[in-house]
Amino acid sequence: MKDIKPAILLFIMFTIICGGIYPALVTGVAYALFPNQAKGSLIIDKAGKELGSSLIGQPFSDPQYLWPRPSATAEFDYNPSASGGSNSGPTNPDYLKTVAERVKALRDSGITGPIPAELVQASASRLDPHLSPQAARLQVSRIAKARGIAEATVQKLVDGATEEPQLGILGVARVNVLAVNLGLDGVR
Amino acid sequence: MSQSMGELLQILIIFVVLLALVKPLGSFMASVYLGKFTFLAPLENLLYRICGVQQDEEMGWQRYAASMLFFNLVMFVSLFALLLLQHLLPLNPQKLPPFNWQLTLNTAISFTTNTNWQNYSGEQAASYLTQMAGFGLHNFASAATGMAIVIALIRGFSRRKSSAIGNFWVDLTRGTLYILLPISIVAALLLVSQGVIQNFSPYKTVPLLQASQGRDRLELESVTIPMGPVASQEAIKELGTNGGGFFNANSSHPFENPTPLSNCLEILLILLIPVSLTYTFGYMVGNTRQGWMLLSVMLFLLFVSFALLQWAEVVGNPLVTRLGVVGANMEGKELRFGISGSSLFSVATTATSCGAVNSMHDSLTPLGGLIPLSLILLGEIVFGGVGSGLYTMLAFAIIAVFVSGLMIGRTPEYLGKKIEVKEIWMSIITILTAGVVVLILSGLAMITPSAVASMANPGAHGLSEVLYAFASMANNNGSAFAGLNANVPFYNLLGALAMTIGRYIPALAVLAMAGFLAEKKCIPPSLGTLPTDKLPFALWLALVILIVGALTFFPALALGPIVEHLSMQ
Known part of the structure; x- marks a missing residue:
């Protein structure tokens, strides 16, 4: 005791x-x-206004913006207070129907050829701020047309927001979606 | 360089760094527990003086076990109280309400037992005080408890005709001060450098660039981003193989794991102590080859598991690819880590008893999901939890020695200690407790309508969700096929039971065995002794582990992941 x-x-x-x-x-x-970093990698404009975090994705659905990965978090897409995956199992019929709908939406927007999986499958946090360079490139012509600007201008913004694998070998190349869209709007 | 080469190269780098650290960290830990490192002696002695600990007093196994249980009881009671009272306490900028009692019970046991199963969403339920002084502290204390137990078992092997196995309070204190704290401080700062947040700010409201429409059709122009002291928690959560996420998305959340480098660092932290403890073991029993032998068995099982998971995920989901989609299965995976960075994390977190996740295991392909589930069901002996993994592995080694002794007609001996009836009993209890609990409770869930209703996915996959839940809780892992809605009385209460039994029955059996072994004399090896530090024994040990695992769980696995895989073809 x-x-x-x-x-x-x-x-x-x-x-x-x-x-x-x-x-x-x-x-x-x-x-x-x-x-x-400690405060959340916030993006701040010249006037000192906080525009978001470079690590937390935002929802985009208008044709003039680069679309991120699907999210479908609670209440609204890319809800930062509701992180977590869909937890859909690979054979769940409801899930497969959702994926088929996403494929159709991308086809309707003018994307032909094979679709990168990340454009129709949600991420683990469902706040993923990135796309692969391939998935971004597929959207360049749509964005250019919607904005009436040259495709090269859009592609340049995408390239500027692309991070290569860290130290050349860790992880994969990735495009920060919010950074591209801020650039498109000329906010930053 | 192609992308897939780069992906595999990052795995290679992690293992080179990890294996380079085994010897220095392993011998450092041995020196700490042997009392040879004293650079924090002033602080250590002050703690002993305040708390009334007699540093040189040795304990028999009963007293060591009783001290461990007292301490864990205090941990449980304090966290229970904290969760019920968090709305009255400071550092709660979001004014979060208290937990309900069933969830409180489940969560308090979960963090006390190093399980860190979470039936709540961190950013929506836990105040900063609860995260730090509750969960964060328990991450340290439960890890130090596991390490103390395995050190006591190692002393059982290394001591001769002794009635004592060490002093629990001293082992607990040294593990925390010399090992867990310093590594956590460095790791936390490295994580912040990558973008893991560390602050006490209220949640931040930021505008949306494109106004969005919610499911309720209302226009939405801004969102609220959660904040908090995440990095300090992230470091110890991985290092102590705890795994309880600050956020619901756990280590897939960009604020917990923002870059590929932070991902590699977190994988390294998960594996660091369990892997190095094999060297500590060899060092303390006076034959480091014994430790390397155990490590080689573990690495073999790990590499096979990683290769299978990586293959299953890269092949992808045929039901999705036939819609015109290319590439690996990306459901429940973050882009930045790459497939290999996600696969290795999944394997590392379930080979140990960590349970943090950077991808959602529920959305793995059926054969992919089979891998983490199997690693947990094997009893987390591939590295395992800090301490708990190695002591379970040693129990397997004793069974392997015993069975081979029967086959070749020799007296079973391990590390110079004769293995007798009592040790066999304790080893069997250590190995089989979790499996028995998993199978009984999963069976019970299948005949309970409210438990079946919690499944998120229909069919065979639903069975996998339930099986994974009880496997994870009984083995103190904490990861989940998280679609299962486990925040209901059935899973909260039976899960609490599974976690308690799965942690303390094996722990007590191990401490008893430590006591029995310490009393024995040491028999010098003779021609008739089976060498346990050579390749044939390593292969034999791997076989024993796989056979015990297959015999116990094959029927359940066949009905879950394997049926689902066949249905997909």
């Missing part, structure tokens, strides 16, 4: 060290070294 006292007291000490001091210390150092 003499071990009850250390059980309670050590727990309290650990609460102070690991539950209090540790996160506070990390926050302090993070703010000093990486303030932008």
